[in-house]
Amino acid sequence: MVSRAESAAATRRALLDAAGELLDSGGPDAVTLRAVGARAGVTRGAPYRHFPDKDSLLTTVAAEALDRLADQVRAVCAERASPADTLHRALAALMTIGRCRPHLYRLMFTAPTGDPVAVEAAVRAGERAMDEFLTVVGDLVGAPHVRRFAALLLAGAHGITDLEVNGHLSPDKWHVTTEELVSTLVSVIEVRTRNE
Amino acid sequence: MVSRAESAAATRRALLDAAGELLDSGGPDAVTLRAVGARAGVTRGAPYRHFPDKDSLLTTVAAEALDRLADQVRAVCAERASPADTLHRALAALMTIGRCRPHLYRLMFTAPTGDPVAVEAAVRAGERAMDEFLTVVGDLVGAPHVRRFAALLLAGAHGITDLEVNGHLSPDKWHVTTEELVSTLVSVIEVRTRNE
DNA sequence: TCGTTCAGGTGACAATGTCATCTGAACAGG
DNA sequence: CCTGTTCAGATGACATTGTCACCTGAACGA
Structure with a gap:
């Protein structure tokens, strides 16, 4: 059997x-x-x-989560909505993980440790997720500065999520929700790219 | 004696x-x-x-680091350079911690744990650091949306730093340095605020 | 001078990561 | 069908760690 x-x-x-x-x-x-x-x-x-040790087990958990994220972004990309909508949904996928599974989110963005094989897998999964983001941003921004703006968008969304996850973005202090912050970030970059 | x-x-x-x-x-x-x-x-x-326990000791370490950061930002602010310059130096203070003392940086932005007294101190120190940032940004951006843009700048710089600290921003993949990213972030927001 | 307070030392305990060793069942080859 | 091998899993053991109860001695106030 x-x-x-x-x-x-x-x-x-x-x-x-x-x-x-x-x-x-x-x-x-x-x-x-x-x-x-x-x-x-x-x-x-x-x-x-x-697994060779505990670290490798956790690193594998992170690698799988990064792989799932990459799949989600790719799926969003395949829906062929407007580029701006696609970007919003891709970033939302990232931030949803942070909100629903904060500890996993932290694990995903922490430098992987443990067995070299597990580390390698996690690095590859992370790069794949980032590549998917890159193509999403590529549909929104002209080729010359794709990488720069993609990195900025990713870092911005990650920073917002990480601050929120760790309780550093109380809405009554900052008078902003994370959604508003992401919207502002995206629109600000759209303005910039249109001005070029 | x-x-x-x-x-x-x-x-x-x-x-x-x-x-x-x-x-x-x-x-x-x-x-x-x-x-x-x-x-x-x-x-x-x-x-x-x-200290009541280990967590409280580490939380106190983080609180002191946040206090020092707040002092640094205040000192930069007191130099009375141009608002844009002041902002750049304030953000640089943050990112320097990440580059020179990555583990401490992580501790500073992790939700504090341990004894309520220690946690309270860390929260207060963090809020003080953020308040200093708020005044810096206030000199650059008009009053109506200070908080929104301050939060965005802080989250952006933090996201960039955190990604770099954890090795997710290899320059040969993204073709960008963290300095360039921060510059882009700041200029992008300047453009936005000028357009309002 | 004497009792008190309190920083620090020490022994002990439970939990944990890790390893060496053992066991039994699933396999391959005859 | 039998036999030796392989390997997932169980188990005992050990060092390390956070934490506590208890002890000690010196600095204090009266």
């Missing part, structure tokens, strides 16, 4: 899911190899059959 | 400095209460005479 390879793959998946769920519910401190194992139905030593 | 209160204050200072130095040299994992104590010339239990 279930081959050994299938069972092992299922366990690996369960471990990654368990780590993500623990991260969401209790923050990084709650992600214990023992807890991850328990939630995945195995014991504390089992994860070492699938 | 040295009163008991003086000695205690000196130890407290030594603990905070030791924590900062360990954070710089070895990252968060290197900040061990035992290591902090050793570097401060005391043993592992001594920190508990000055």
Whole structure:
């Protein structure tokens, strides 16, 4: 029925899911190899059959999340809405992760650690997500300064999200919502590119 | 010669400095209460005479760093250069921390944890730093949308810094330096405000 | 002078990451 | 069908860490 390879793959998946769920519910401190194992139905030593160490497990969680983000951006891009709309939705995908899964969001944008193989995978996934963003911005901005404005948009949206995630953007102090900030950011750059 | 209160204050200072130095040299994992104590010339239990727990110690380190940042921005502001120059230097103060002391930078912008007293101090220090930024931006932008643009500038600079700190802004991929990004960000907002 | 306070030292404990070792079942080859 | 191998998982053990209870001695106030 279930081959050994299938069972092992299922366990690996369960471990990654368990780590993500623990991260969401209790923050990084709650992600214990023992807890991850328990939630995945195995014991504390089992994860070492699938990941070299804890860091590599978490880095793989981040890599998968970055991959999903890249897929989302690509999907938004495929909808072929107006370039401005597409950009807004792509940035919204990023910020939704920050709002719904703040600890995962932090993990995604933290320098990956652990086994070189896992690190490499995370780096590649991150670059893929950024490349997708690049094509989105490419439809909005002329070729000469795509990279500059794409980096600026990405950094801006990330900064807004990160500040909000960490509670540094209380609306009653700044009189702005994160949505308004992103809108302002995008429009400001649109104005700039039209003026060139 | 040295009163008991003086000695205690000196130890407290030594603990905070030791924590900062360990954070710089070895990252968060290197900040061990035992290591902090050793570097401060005391043993592992001594920190508990000055901080309720480890989180509160680190939160206090962050609070002091935010306070220093606020002082720097205020000092820049007092130089009375051109508003644009002042803004650039204020943002540079922020980004310099990120480049020179990346782990401390991360600590500063992470939601504070630990004892409510320490958390309160960190929140207040963070708000003070932001208020200083607000006055800097106020000299550049008209009153109606100061907060919005101040938040945008701060979030943008923070996003750029955070991405760079975590290695997500390799210049050969994006063809941009962080300085160029900040310049673009500032000029883009200047254009916008002039058009209103 | 004497009792108090309190910074600091010390032993102990539970939790955790990690490893060496063991076990049993799924596999390959005859 | 039998047999040896491989490998996922279990288990025991160890060092490290945060944290606490308890102890000590010296600086203090009266």
